[in-house]
Amino acid sequence: MTVRGVNIDIKDLSHRYTAKSPVTFEKINVQAEPGEALAIIGRSGCGKSTLLHIVAGIVQPTAGAVKLDDTIVTAPSPRWVMMFQAPHLFPWMRVAQNVGIGLRFAGWSEAKTRERVDEVLDLVDLQNYASNNVQDLSGGQQQRVALARSLVMEPELLLLDEPFSALDAFTRASLQRDVRSIAKRLGINLIIVTHDIDEAILMADRALIMAGSPGKIMHEMDVDLDDPRDRQDPSVQSMHTRLMTAFEDAQGKKSDTSNREQPQRSVRTNANRSVSPIA
Numbered sequence: 001m002t003v004r005g006v007n008i009d010i011k012d013l014s015h016r017y018t019a020k021s022p023v024t025f026e027k028i029n030v031q032a033e034p035g036e037a038l039a040i041i042g043r044s045g046c047g048k049s050t051l052l053h054i055v056a057g058i059v060q061p062t063a064g065a066v067k068l069d070d071t072i073v074t075a076p077s078p079r080w081v082m083m084f085q086a087p088h089l090f091p092w093m094r095v096a097q098n099v100g101i102g103l104r105f106a107g108w109s110e111a112k113t114r115e116r117v118d119e120v121l122d123l124v125d126l127q128n129y130a131s132n133n134v135q136d137l138s139g140g141q142q143q144r145v146a147l148a149r150s151l152v153m154e155p156e157l158l159l160l161d162e163p164f165s166a167l168d169a170f171t172r173a174s175l176q177r178d179v180r181s182i183a184k185r186l187g188i189n190l191i192i193v194t195h196d197i198d199e200a201i202l203m204a205d206r207a208l209i210m211a212g213s214p215g216k217i218m219h220e221m222d223v224d225l226d227d228p229r230d231r232q233d234p235s236v237q238s239m240h241t242r243l244m245t246a247f248e249d250a251q252g253k254k255s256d257t258s259n260r261e262q263p264q265r266s267v268r269t270n271a272n273r274s275v276s277p278i279a
C-alpha cells in the first residue's frame, strides 16, 4: 500500500444549520502536518460532529474552508474517510467482501482486491476472519472490519467520531491503541472527536479543546508521550489532569469569549511542526 498523510488547513470555518438556528461554531482555525493525529475534545452539543462532517465533505460550511493539501473539501472522497460509532457493515456479506467492496466498485479485479484485502486484514489483526460472516463477529471485530474497509481505499486522513464509545473498556482500549499505531505505521492523519479525555491522550499527538456557544477552540495541548500508551502510566495520568484543568477552564470561558479570542498554547515541544496560532 502506498499511503501518505496530508497537510490540513481549516481556515475561518463557521457553521449554522439554518438561518434561524444558532451559530454552531465560529472561525475555527486548525492546521496539522502530514501524519499528525489530532483529538478534538468537547462536551456534547458543542459542534464536534458538525466540524468533522464538514471536514469529511458531508456538510457544507457556512463560511471558511477545509483545505487538504491543495484540495478544498466540498464532497466526500476515498482520500478522507469517516468512521462512525456503528460500523454499518453489509450483514449478508463475509468479512473480505465487506472490506473489498469499495475496490470492486472502483473496478479492481478479484485477484487484486483479494491481495489488498488480505494486506489490510492483516493490518487490523483480522487475518483469520476473511471468510467469516460479519454477523458472527463481536462489536470490536466489526469495528475492525469497518476500519479495514476505510483503510483499503488508502485514505490520507481518517476521521473518527467517537467510534468506540459503544464498546466495552477492554475492546475500546485495544482499538484505541491499534488505530493509532496503524495510522503511525501508514503515516496517515487522524482527527478523533471525543468527549473522553483519556481517549484523546491515548490516541492523539495534539488535543484541541472545543467549547462555548458558538463553539471555538479554547485550548490546545501537545500530547508528547511515548508509545504504546497505557491509561495507568503516570505520564498519561498527569496529562489527564492538565487536560482536565484546561477543559474546565474552557467551560468557564463560555460567557467570556469576546475578549478571549486567543487560546492558550499549553505546551509545544515539537519544534519542527508548523505552528500556527489558533484563534
Ligand SMILES: Nc1ncnc2c1ncn2[C@@H]1O[C@H](COP(=O)(O)OP(=O)(O)O)[C@@H](O)[C@H]1O
Residues within 6 Å of the ligand: 017, 018, 021, 024, 042, 043, 044, 045, 046, 047, 048, 049, 050, 051
Ligand atoms: N442536522 C442538524 N440540523 C440542525 N441542527 C443540528 C443538526 N445537527 C446538529 N445540530 C445542532 O448543532 C449543535 C452541535 O451538534 P453536534 O455537532 O452534533 O455536537 P457534538 O458532536 O459536539 O455533540 C447542537 O446544538 C445540535 O443540536
Ligand SMILES: [Mg+2]
Residues within 6 Å of the ligand: 048, 049, 050
Ligand atoms: Mg457528536
